[in-house]
Amino acid sequence: MANDVALSAHAPGQQLDKRSIELRRLVVRALDGGARGHIGSSLSLIEIMRVLYDDILRYRADTPDWEERDRCILSKGHGCIAQYVMLAEKGFFPHEVLDTFCRRDSILGGHPEAGKIPGIEASTGALGHGLPIGVGRAMGLRIKQSDACVFVITGDGEINEGSVWEAALSASKHRLSNLNWMIDYNKVQSAGPTEEILPLEPLADKCRAFGFAVAEVDGHDVEALRRLLRTVPVDRERPTAIICHTVKGKGLSFAENDANWHHKSSINKELVAQMYDALEAL
């Protein structure tokens, strides 16, 4: 379809650069602090969040509710460590806060909460909530004649939820070109491969059929992500859906593409050391 962006060269085996490895080390730091967390779900998101915060989003860390900011809603709230790491990197809070992940009085829970954490736009964790909220925010920004954009990042298992598709219908009806829906398509959900649990293919066609301009990209290719996200909206008359092909657990050789690493509720020092070693070996 015209205006759609073709899949950029997908290189699953591609090397992670120094910054991507360092960001993953910060993920392990939070996992160590909380002795638990969504490992695979956070690691597939790193480059998406990195490029958004490094190169694309407008924000002011010292004024998180700055009216002109772009709104970034992590709908797959269980991947929050990837966003916490970027918020720390950008000065929304000190890196030391990562060590408090999931602890009793921490601001950083296992799912992100607006109002507690500077820079978090919506409390998520229950799946399928981010896109409807994103539609409302995009409508509100349009009424205010703001040129700020909305980015909603969902998982792939998450879009089993019907509410996502209700919102997709609405985004298309309202021609919300200020709304960008990014799908972290790591192809593994909590209980197994998405193609076994509830097949999503042909996903790009589905998004097109729901009225989105669709782009596909290797979600670990920093340069490709940067190039693509600098061109949004892909179509000035339609919302954009960006299917990010990613690898669950990316960067930890023993965890990649394995649903058993979706979440770990008990992470000991030995495992933490293994994770650091795996990152060292990259």
Add this chain to the structure above:
Amino acid sequence: MRPACVNKVFELAKRDPRVTYIGSDLDPPITKRMKDEMPGRAWMEGVSEQHIVGMSAGLAMEGFIPYVHTIATFITRRCYEQVAVDLCLHNLPVRLIGNGGGLVYAPLGPTHLAIEDIAIMRALPNMTVVSVCDADEMKRFMDQTLDWPGPIYIRLAKGYDPIVSRAELGFTIGKAIVMREAAGGKSRVLMVTTGVATTRALEAADALEADGIECTIMHMHTVKPLDTAALIEHARDCDLIVTVEEHTIVGGLGSAVIDALVDAMPGTIPPVKRLGIPDAFAKNYGSQDQLMEIYGLQPPEIAQAVRDGLRRRAA
């Protein structure tokens, strides 16, 4: 009551640019008026309750005050998680207008009856639950919805219900209205009521007065936050408390009243009788009035329940 509510939304929208309106799929004339009276700020979004509640949350996060209007059971049950997480957890000023609360949709059967809406809305932190008794009271209430800080569930009755509210008694969200009181303020019976059950209770009180039984009628239009102070003040020294609601007895006004009494008057609570819908899905169709009769919620049955309660007390 429904036209009074929707007309008020249009009126508020003219006064305040923050007001927006979202319908799901009802009433073609409303769709037309939305476009005429609130251009660019009102939408008919289709049968997608989960989405419209999330969308209203997004609008509220951007500083708007969305009024979301659809059938009561669908705006409460169908999208309960969105109401809990998107609206209540974020404490956003979204107003949910539930059309046909209670037994209004009697002929359409149990899928359309909102008989546990108050219970499930009341269970959510930050939620305000309001069930006014007539169209005049609706207008007074709606004026206060602009600046109320959190989400509100607004339960609509059938419409064209008799006007029993009185302007001179005022209206404040969260403040009970004593609609009837014995001379000197001392009645043997305190009836606590909400919605159009208040109308039935007032009529029952007239019948009871003829028998020499004085009743105070406390109209609890706001079920949450409950006006505990007013309740306790009137609960002291009475022989019988009767709660009356067009709602299941599980978790509604009666439960809210008992919760408050247990906390505030341990060991000294007068006998309490809850009148409401039993814990079962409706088996009949017909009309709202017919179902209310079946459930003992019409004036003669309410009056009889009071007499029975006092008789048991005396025994």
